[in-house]
Amino acid sequence: MSEASTLLPHASSRHIQRRGLLVLIYAMLLVSIIYPMLMILYESLFNASEGFFAHAGSVLTDRDVVLAIGNTLQISVLATLIAGSLGVTLAWLVARTDMPFAKVLDPLNMLPFYLSSVVGALSWQVIASPKIGLLNKLLEPVFGAGPVVNIYSITGIAFVLGLFYAPYIYLFTLESLRSMDASLEEAARMAGSSILNTAFKITLPLSAPAILSSFMLVFVTCAGIFGVPQVLGTPGHITTISTIIYRAMNDYPADYPTAALLSLLLFLFTAALIVLQIRFLKNKSFATITGKGYRPRPLKLGRWRWFGFGVNLFYVVLIFLPFTALCAVSLQDAWTGSFHWSRLTFNNYLAVLFVEDAARRGFSNSLIISSVGATIAIAVCFFLALIVQKTKLPGRKVISLISTLPVAIPGIVLGLGFLVGFISTPLYGTIWIIMFAYIVHYLPTGLSNMEALVQSVSKELDESARMSGASWSEAMRKIMFPLLAPGMISTWILLFVTFIREVSASVMLYTLGTETLSIALIRIMEYKPYGISAAFGVLQTLLLMGAVILLRLVTNRTSSNKGAH
Amino acid sequence: MSAQEKTSQNAVQIKNLTKKFGSITVIDDISFTVKRGDTVTLLGPSGCGKTTTLRCIAGLEEPTSGSIHIGDTMVFDGASRFELEPEKRNVGMVFQSYAIWPHMTVGQNVRFPLDIKKLPHKERRDRVAEILKSVGLGDYLDRPASQLSGGQQQRVALARALVFEPNVVLFDEPLSNLDANLRDHMRNELQELQARIGFTAIYVTHDQREALSLSDEVIVMNGGRIDQIGRPEEVFAQPKTVFTARFLGCSNIFKGRMSAPSDDGRISLTVASGITLSGQHHGDVPPVGTEMAVVIRSNKIKISQVVDHSGPGMHMLTGAIESKVFFGTYIEYGLRVGDLQMKADCDVSTHYDVGEQVHVAVNESDCLVVKV
Ligand SMILES: Nc1ncnc2c1ncn2[C@@H]1O[C@H](COP(=O)(O)OP(=O)(O)OP(=O)(O)O)[C@@H](O)[C@H]1O
Ligand SMILES: [Mg+2]
Numbered sequence: 001m002s003e004a005s006t007l008l009p010h011a012s013s014r015h016i017q018r019r020g021l022l023v024l025i026y027a028m029l030l031v032s033i034i035y036p037m038l039m040i041l042y043e044s045l046f047n048a049s050e051g052f053f054a055h056a057g058s059v060l061t062d063r064d065v066v067l068a069i070g071n072t073l074q075i076s077v078l079a080t081l082i083a084g085s086l087g088v089t090l091a092w093l094v095a096r097t098d099m100p101f102a103k104v105l106d107p108l109n110m111l112p113f114y115l116s117s118v119v120g121a122l123s124w125q126v127i128a129s130p131k132i133g134l135l136n137k138l139l140e141p142v143f144g145a146g147p148v149v150n151i152y153s154i155t156g157i158a159f160v161l162g163l164f165y166a167p168y169i170y171l172f173t174l175e176s177l178r179s180m181d182a183s184l185e186e187a188a189r190m191a192g193s194s195i196l197n198t199a200f201k202i203t204l205p206l207s208a209p210a211i212l213s214s215f216m217l218v219f220v221t222c223a224g225i226f227g228v229p230q231v232l233g234t235p236g237h238i239t240t241i242s243t244i245i246y247r248a249m250n251d252y253p254a255d256y257p258t259a260a261l262l263s264l265l266l267f268l269f270t271a272a273l274i275v276l277q278i279r280f281l282k283n284k285s286f287a288t289i290t291g292k293g294y295r296p297r298p299l300k301l302g303r304w305r306w307f308g309f310g311v312n313l314f315y316v317v318l319i320f321l322p323f324t325a326l327c328a329v330s331l332q333d334a335w336t337g338s339f340h341w342s343r344l345t346f347n348n349y350l351a352v353l354f355v356e357d358a359a360r361r362g363f364s365n366s367l368i369i370s371s372v373g374a375t376i377a378i379a380v381c382f383f384l385a386l387i388v389q390k391t392k393l394p395g396r397k398v399i400s401l402i403s404t405l406p407v408a409i410p411g412i413v414l415g416l417g418f419l420v421g422f423i424s425t426p427l428y429g430t431i432w433i434i435m436f437a438y439i440v441h442y443l444p445t446g447l448s449n450m451e452a453l454v455q456s457v458s459k460e461l462d463e464s465a466r467m468s469g470a471s472w473s474e475a476m477r478k479i480m481f482p483l484l485a486p487g488m489i490s491t492w493i494l495l496f497v498t499f500i501r502e503v504s505a506s507v508m509l510y511t512l513g514t515e516t517l518s519i520a521l522i523r524i525m526e527y528k529p530y531g532i533s534a535a536f537g538v539l540q541t542l543l544l545m546g547a548v549i550l551l552r553l554v555t556n557r558t559s560s561n562k563g564a565h
Numbered sequence: 566m567s568a569q570e571k572t573s574q575n576a577v578q579i580k581n582l583t584k585k586f587g588s589i590t591v592i593d594d595i596s597f598t599v600k601r602g603d604t605v606t607l608l609g610p611s612g613c614g615k616t617t618t619l620r621c622i623a624g625l626e627e628p629t630s631g632s633i634h635i636g637d638t639m640v641f642d643g644a645s646r647f648e649l650e651p652e653k654r655n656v657g658m659v660f661q662s663y664a665i666w667p668h669m670t671v672g673q674n675v676r677f678p679l680d681i682k683k684l685p686h687k688e689r690r691d692r693v694a695e696i697l698k699s700v701g702l703g704d705y706l707d708r709p710a711s712q713l714s715g716g717q718q719q720r721v722a723l724a725r726a727l728v729f730e731p732n733v734v735l736f737d738e739p740l741s742n743l744d745a746n747l748r749d750h751m752r753n754e755l756q757e758l759q760a761r762i763g764f765t766a767i768y769v770t771h772d773q774r775e776a777l778s779l780s781d782e783v784i785v786m787n788g789g790r791i792d793q794i795g796r797p798e799e800v801f802a803q804p805k806t807v808f809t810a811r812f813l814g815c816s817n818i819f820k821g822r823m824s825a826p827s828d829d830g831r832i833s834l835t836v837a838s839g840i841t842l843s844g845q846h847h848g849d850v851p852p853v854g855t856e857m858a859v860v861i862r863s864n865k866i867k868i869s870q871v872v873d874h875s876g877p878g879m880h881m882l883t884g885a886i887e888s889k890v891f892f893g894t895y896i897e898y899g900l901r902v903g904d905l906q907m908k909a910d911c912d913v914s915t916h917y918d919v920g921e922q923v924h925v926a927v928n929e930s931d932c933l934v935v936k937v
Pocket of ligand 2 (some may be wrong): 617737
């Protein structure tokens with residue numbers, strides 16, 4: 001009953017226009033998603049001078065490649081375990097127990113979700129680098145000379161990734177716990193089961209599908225991530241698949257076939273895991289949400305509640321302490337491993353803001369890319385959401401399927417695809433190709449948010465759709481916009497934040513003059529004194545924090561608006 | 566039961582239990598005891614605090630004050646802030662949503678409490694088989710619990726609550742999610758099982774039929790307080806308050822001020838201008854002039870076209886038929902008698918038309934005088 005034809009003005013039921021619309025969408029998706037991936041396939045299959053099989057054989061038996069694959073797997077497994085144990089434990093403490101200050105800790109646990117893990121890596125160097133790390137200095141008298149902890153290691157990389165991806169698992173687990181019928185757990189208590197036993201025998205298995213899918217998401221993300229392994233892996237000569245793809249492209253001449261082959265490998269691995277997960281979840285999820293659920297009384301941990309608080313506080317400290325240390329470093333003219341008031345200076349900030357060209361370009365490029373990109377992404381995703389949700393156009397399922405495909409494409413792979421695909425177009429060498437890649441990479445996020453939004457105002461959409469001709473635009477402006485605005489703004493801010501800190505795709509696409517913020521940071525870390533990188537990292541974090549605060553203001557206002565209705 | 570043989574005759578004893586959520590008092594100073602082997606029903610309208618009472622006994626909710634004993638064990642004491650964890654109370658519970666664990670089989674669900682107790686494996690197996698047989702699910706041991714119908718889930722929940730021989734089993738409206746036929750069926754089964762195994766039960770419901778048929782004692786609750794406690798027959802036949810009378814299906818309730826009681830203990834109330842009804846009163850006689858109410862079940866009101874029910878101890882009135890509703894086994898007539906409106910349930914063979922003038926007769930012994 002609600003055809004696209006009535007939603008979109010004057011695109012009445014005329015056949016040709018409808019077909020034109022479909023063709024346009026397919027062409028868009030083809031060019032932005034399918035074509036880059038096909039180009040990677042083409043590069044790896046046909047462009048190696050020695051032929052595909054010989055090339056693949058030599059690449060896959062190369063010691064460095066084998067080592068990198070091993071490292072990638074180790075890092076991803078370890079990072080997922082760290083993120084998983086943190087995320088699940090903290091979610092359980094916040095959602096189910098009488099841990100003190102849970103309401104304050106909840107948003108703090110979510111904070112790393114919005115921050116840059118590259119800045120995290122940068123700040124953990126201050127704490128745990130082998131030579132000047134604060135922790136090593138502190139522990140030197142106890143354990144003697146030699147580094148006790150080393151952030152430039154597989155464990156170090158996995159640790160930082162684990163800290164920064166814990167919020168993903170935290171969020172999924174929290175939602176699953178909050179929607180679960182509490183009487184399932186209470187029934188176990190009545191059957192004689194203790195709090196912990198209930199958590200392990202009932203709560204965890206019941207939320208396992210949600211938890212496992214978030215594990216998979218983190219695992220896949222960590223396997224394809226570039227920033228943290230690049231920053232922390234370089235000093236200790238630890239490579240991952242993504243860093244050797246980058247290296248292959250940075251060699252002179254750039255080794256396209258090898259980079260493409262490795263990218264293909266990474267993509268297939270990611271895609272296989274995601275397909276596996278979807279298969280697995282299909283027959284494993286339980287409907288644990290039942291009607292008359294009681295507001296669960298929080299579990300009494302007794303003396304242990306302060307222990308739980310300690311655990312959660314420890315996580316928050318692991319996030320904030322290094323950042324504080326980074327601030328300290330950024331305020332010193334030279335860093336020697338301890339803070340001296342006599343060396344207090346703002347020169348690093350002045351250098352970042354007014355002297356370092358790359359840093360200044362990074363700021364302006366990223367601000368333009370992120371704000372324009374988020375706006376276009378919202379528009380495109382909203383349009384697609386309307387088509388998918390509110391029309392009966394043939395092929396809308398295919399549209400939605402292709403649009404979610406980028407979930408399985410790691411940023412660096414997509415970046416390479418764009419590079420290979422568009423290098424001979426005028427787009428290459430501008431900031432717009434980077435923006436284009438971002439939009440495509442986060443199309444699934446934007447689309448699912450917009451689909452949820454369209455569903456939530458579905459009724460109003462139908463009603464405004466029924467109004468005819470002239471009143472259509474008015475209905476959109478007066479009714480739809482106020483309803484849609486909050487959801488659009490919060491998605492916009494989320495995309496903005498994601499774009500600001502993005503590294504993986506841009507590292508393939510930037511050229512001199514089009515550096516993004518994170519790229520500039522990584523570049524500056526390579527050749528500038530530590531204090532300047534620190535100041536840069538602090539500024540980037542402040543920018544992200546500002547956006548987060550804005551986001552909370554918007555979402556709080558919307559939820560209080562909804563409450564008033 | 567043998568393992569938990571205790572000297573006390575009381576399975577549960579509750580004293581001055583109060584529960585507040587913030588500033589709202591949900592349970593207000595209630596006390597009652599449940600004898601070993603008895604079924605006691607908490608009966609009352611929605612929101613009167615039945616579930617909360619049950620959850621306080623279970624240990625899932627922390628009372629504000631008062632004390633709770635289960636068997637000889639104190640499980641809660643407000644004065645000393647003592648509280649025993651729910652898992653240590655040895656109490657079974659059947660939840661309204663059944664709370665069957667969907668990631669386990671039927672057998673695993675029922676065996677769970679025995680696994681916790683680490684009983685010998687053979688005993689676990691035997692007990693699970695036995696209890697599943699008694700609830701009629703003998704063949705369902707290895708069925709995934711997520712594939713059960715509502716009635717089957719209900720039986721699994723029951724088996725799981727009974728299998729570890731708890732001191733008392735708590736039921737929170739266990740039949741309310743079933744359709745009417747199944748509800749009657751399950752109620753009978755529950756009754757049989759109770760008779761066979763003899764467990765102690767506290768049963769929450771807002772359905773008077775369930776309460777009357779299942780219990781040894783009914784506790785009528787109203788706004789967090791106990792309105793009346795008694796055997797089902799007693800509560801049904803002799804409600805002490807208008808609330809209990811109405812909740813147990815009395816539809817004729819007439820308020821009035823009482824005059825001096827007569828020699829045979831009957832109390833007369835003037836319920837409308839020119840209409841005085843007298844009836845039996847149980848309990849202390851309040852002072853003359855107190856506002857009381859006469860309650861009459863609608864099936865005790867007799868209608869006729871000629872005066873044929875008269876006799877000693879009969880109230881004889883006249884009125885007009887105002888409405889007529891057919892209910893299958895009886896017809897409910899709405900009557901206007903002076904300023905009063907009455908309801909009378911009559912045999913389906915009666916044929917009075919709306920507007921028709923009739924004689925109305927009520928035996929004094931069917932009139933109860935209760936507190937307002
Ligand atoms: N966790 C809670 N916080 C605040 N108020 C609560 C809470 N649980 C129950 N209440 C309130 O306590 C009162 C009694 O609730 P309870 O669930 O005990 O009623 P009930 O007699 O079981 O009702 P029903 O027949 O609807 O199940 C209700 O007014 C309810 O809103
Ligand atoms: Mg209830």
